[in-house]
Amino acid sequence: xxxxxxxxxxxxxxxxxxxxxxxxxxxxxxxxxxxxxxxxxxxxxxxxxxxxxxxxxxxxxxxxxxxxxxxxxxxxxxxxxxxxxxxxxxxxxxxxxxxxxxxxxxxxxxxxxxxxxxxxxxxxxxxxxxxxxxxxxxxxxxxxxxxxxxxxxxxxxxxxxxxxxxxxxxxxxxxxxxxxxxxxxxxxxxxxxxxxxxxxxxxxxxxxxxxxxxxxxxxxxxxxxxxxxxxxxxxxxxxxxxxxxxxxxxxxxxxxxxxxxxxxxxxxxxxxxxxxxxxxxxxxxxxxxxxxxxxxxxxxxxxxxxxxxxxxxxxxxxxxxxxxxxxxxxxxxxxxxxxxxxxxxxxxxxxxxxxxxxxxxxxxxxxxxxxxxxxxxxxxxxxxxxxxxxxxxxxxxxxxxxxxxxxxxxxxxxxxxxxxxxxxxxxxxxxxxxxxxxxxxxxxxxxxxxxxxxxxxxxxxxxxxxxxxxxxxxxxxxxxxxxxxxxxxxxxxxxxxxxxxxxxxxxxxxxxxxxxxxxxxxxxxxxxxxxxxxxxxxxxxxxxxxxxxxxxxxxxxxx
Amino acid sequence: xxxxxxxxxxxxxxxxxxxxxxxxxxxxxxxxxxxxxxxxxxxxxxxxxxxxxxxxxxxxxxxxxxxxxxxxxxxxxxxxxxxxxxxxxxxxxxxxxxxxxxxxxxxxxxxxxxxxxxxxxxxxxxxxxxxxxxxxxxxxxxxxxxxxxxxxx
Numbered sequence: 001x002x003x004x005x006x007x008x009x010x011x012x013x014x015x016x017x018x019x020x021x022x023x024x025x026x027x028x029x030x031x032x033x034x035x036x037x038x039x040x041x042x043x044x045x046x047x048x049x050x051x052x053x054x055x056x057x058x059x060x061x062x063x064x065x066x067x068x069x070x071x072x073x074x075x076x077x078x079x080x081x082x083x084x085x086x087x088x089x090x091x092x093x094x095x096x097x098x099x100x101x102x103x104x105x106x107x108x109x110x111x112x113x114x115x116x117x118x119x120x121x122x123x124x125x126x127x128x129x130x131x132x133x134x135x136x137x138x139x140x141x142x143x144x145x146x147x148x149x150x151x152x153x154x155x156x157x158x159x160x161x162x163x164x165x166x167x168x169x170x171x172x173x174x175x176x177x178x179x180x181x182x183x184x185x186x187x188x189x190x191x192x193x194x195x196x197x198x199x200x201x202x203x204x205x206x207x208x209x210x211x212x213x214x215x216x217x218x219x220x221x222x223x224x225x226x227x228x229x230x231x232x233x234x235x236x237x238x239x240x241x242x243x244x245x246x247x248x249x250x251x252x253x254x255x256x257x258x259x260x261x262x263x264x265x266x267x268x269x270x271x272x273x274x275x276x277x278x279x280x281x282x283x284x285x286x287x288x289x290x291x292x293x294x295x296x297x298x299x300x301x302x303x304x305x306x307x308x309x310x311x312x313x314x315x316x317x318x319x320x321x322x323x324x325x326x327x328x329x330x331x332x333x334x335x336x337x338x339x340x341x342x343x344x345x346x347x348x349x350x351x352x353x354x355x356x357x358x359x360x361x362x363x364x365x366x367x368x369x370x371x372x373x374x375x376x377x378x379x380x381x382x383x384x385x386x387x388x389x390x391x392x393x394x395x396x397x398x399x400x401x402x403x404x405x406x407x408x409x410x411x412x413x414x415x416x417x418x419x420x421x422x423x424x425x426x427x428x429x430x431x432x433x434x435x436x437x438x439x440x441x442x443x444x445x446x447x448x449x450x451x452x453x454x455x456x457x458x459x460x461x462x463x464x465x466x467x468x469x470x471x472x473x474x475x476x477x478x479x480x481x482x483x484x485x486x487x488x489x490x491x492x493x494x495x496x497x498x499x500x501x502x503x504x505x506x507x508x509x510x511x512x513x514x515x516x517x518x519x520x521x522x523x524x525x526x527x528x529x530x531x532x533x534x535x536x537x538x539x540x541x542x543x544x545x546x547x548x549x550x551x552x553x554x555x556x557x558x559x
Numbered sequence: 560x561x562x563x564x565x566x567x568x569x570x571x572x573x574x575x576x577x578x579x580x581x582x583x584x585x586x587x588x589x590x591x592x593x594x595x596x597x598x599x600x601x602x603x604x605x606x607x608x609x610x611x612x613x614x615x616x617x618x619x620x621x622x623x624x625x626x627x628x629x630x631x632x633x634x635x636x637x638x639x640x641x642x643x644x645x646x647x648x649x650x651x652x653x654x655x656x657x658x659x660x661x662x663x664x665x666x667x668x669x670x671x672x673x674x675x676x677x678x679x680x681x682x683x684x685x686x687x688x689x690x691x692x693x694x695x696x697x698x699x700x701x702x703x704x705x706x707x708x709x710x711x712x
């Protein structure tokens with residue numbers, strides 16, 4: 001336990017009292033009058049008294065240091081010696097108490113024979129009892145009463161010495177020494193201090209009326225006793241002092257009690273007010289925190305809306321950029337288309353002149369040429385026709401992206417039927433068998449889808465073996481959408497050409513073996529790309545080919 | 560009865576070839592030539608040097624022309640009550656379906672793609688003759704132009 005200020009105060013008082021006692025003992029032992037008799041012409045402190053101060057001091061220090069046995073032993077010694085002294089004086093016996101424990105009377109050392117004053121003995125008895133009760137942890141009331149009575153016993157002589165009015169003795173009995181009264185005051189105060197609990201601010205101790213009453217009563221009694229010894233009208237005065245002092249003591253006690261309860265109420269009220277104030281403060285603080293939070297929230301909301309606005313602006317800027325790019329792309333596509341259109345027209349004009357006039361030459365002047373001349377002329381016409389076809393194909397290829405139709409729900413079976421119808425002549429000529437499975441309805445450009453089937457089926461008829469070809473057209477669902485397959489039993493393709501055949505004007509065969517410009521599969525790829533799908537081939541040379549393409553369930557927007 | 564044909568064509572080779580092809584035709588004809596759109600319209604409106612120009616029975620119109628292209632000529636022709644009755648045959652290198660539709664929308668009576676070699680060119684002119692003879696027997700015509708020949712694959 002950390003010692004409270006009151007405990008430290010008690011220890012200090014007890015220590016000083018002990019030192020005064022030790023000084024007295026030393027004075028007796030080493031014959032130093034100044035340590036025993038502080039003021040010349042007054043009573044010296046008796047050796048017994050000095051011893052009891054040392055004992056009392058030790059007891060109090062023991063109490064403070066939580067050694068109750070020490071306090072109890074000291075208290076017993078104090079009470080026993082004091083009681084014996086009083087008994088000896090009252091019964092006029094010599095119990096040898098005055099010489100207890102030391103060099104009692106040394107002739108010539110002091111002016112008067114050293115004795116313990118009955119006054120002092122009473123005070124020691126009271127203090128001893130109080131210390132005993134305190135060490136036994138009884139209620140503080142009795143301790144306080146006994147202590148204050150002892151304090152009063154010491155205070156009256158002390159005041160007497162200060163005012164030079166002889167109130168420090170009873171009748172002709174030995175007087176109390178000034179150092180004794182001081183030490184007694186210190187011990188009594190120390191004992192009271194040990195009873196003091198807690199901090200003075202919280203509340204006044206409940207035993208305060210007792211203390212005040214005890215002190216007043218004690219002072220009254222000792223004062224009365226002291227005054228009784230004075231000359232003259234002292235008798236009536238002392239009686240008046242006794243009466244008024246006693247009445248005053250009770251009045252003071254009552255007043256103190258009232259004041260204390262009022263003070264207690266005031267304190268409680270104050271406490272309530274403080275609590276209320278604290279509550280108000282707490283709520284104010286909470287409200288401030290709430291307001292601060294609200295402000296932060298407002299800021300956050302503003303910040304976020306700011307951010308959202310910024311993002312919106314960014315998105316708008318990005319969209320504008322995208323629009324611009326799309327428009328640019330569209331414009332460049334248009335330009336490309338126009339270029340292709342004009343170029344093809346301008347290219348076709350001289351070409352048609354070459355083909356036309358060579359045709360005219362062949363028609364009108366054939367007989368004028370020899371066989372070799374006629375052969376040259378045929379080659380001239382053939383080359384012009386091929387070039388014209390290539391220009392046409394190039395144009396068609398460029399138009400897939402720019403002049404394609406809208407995507408709409410298209411039954412794939414209808415597209416296949418149209419393709420087969422367009423290929424009627426080739427089908428009849430080759431004697432092909434075309435088997436069509438159950439085909440789904442897809443979302444596509446119907447004209448272009450028919451074109452794809454026409455090119456794939458056309459290839460199957462063109463790159464056939466000797467026997468009449470068989471073509472299977474099937475479909476199945478895949479995660480992305482619908483997969484179509486056009487499989488044949490034709491001459492097949494070597495794996496190294498699987499990619500190449502989808503490029504523009506790439507041919508695997510001589511024109512003599514299989515005529516054509518090499519546009520068909522490139523056109524298919526471009527159409528399927530436009531639909532957001534993909535196309536590929538599986539084939540083994542001599543075993544036939546299977547062209548697969550996938551149309552997504554949801555193709556991109558119609559360009 | 561001689562058919563008076565106005566050929567609107569800027570290429571001299573094409574003009575010569577057309578003349579040659581028609582020379583093999585059984586159809587009695589007179590071939591007049593305008594070299595661009597403005598000349599063609601002046602001819603039809605009998606303006607300037609063409610004040611005395613005869614009214615053609617049939618117009619063969621190329622689309623790609625200098626100064627004023629075939630589209631504009633076609634549109635102006637068909638907007639003119641006096642001239643809109645003259646059948647117009649579009650004779651062009653374009654095989655684009657879009658061009659075909661556009662010509663039909665503007666009121667062309669026949670749309671023919673120019674072939675590259677002379678033999679086919681003769682076939683095309685045979686179609687013009689057929690169109691003309693049908694028109695003579697079944698006037699007035701109400702149906703649209705014939706579709707273009709199927710594109711070769």
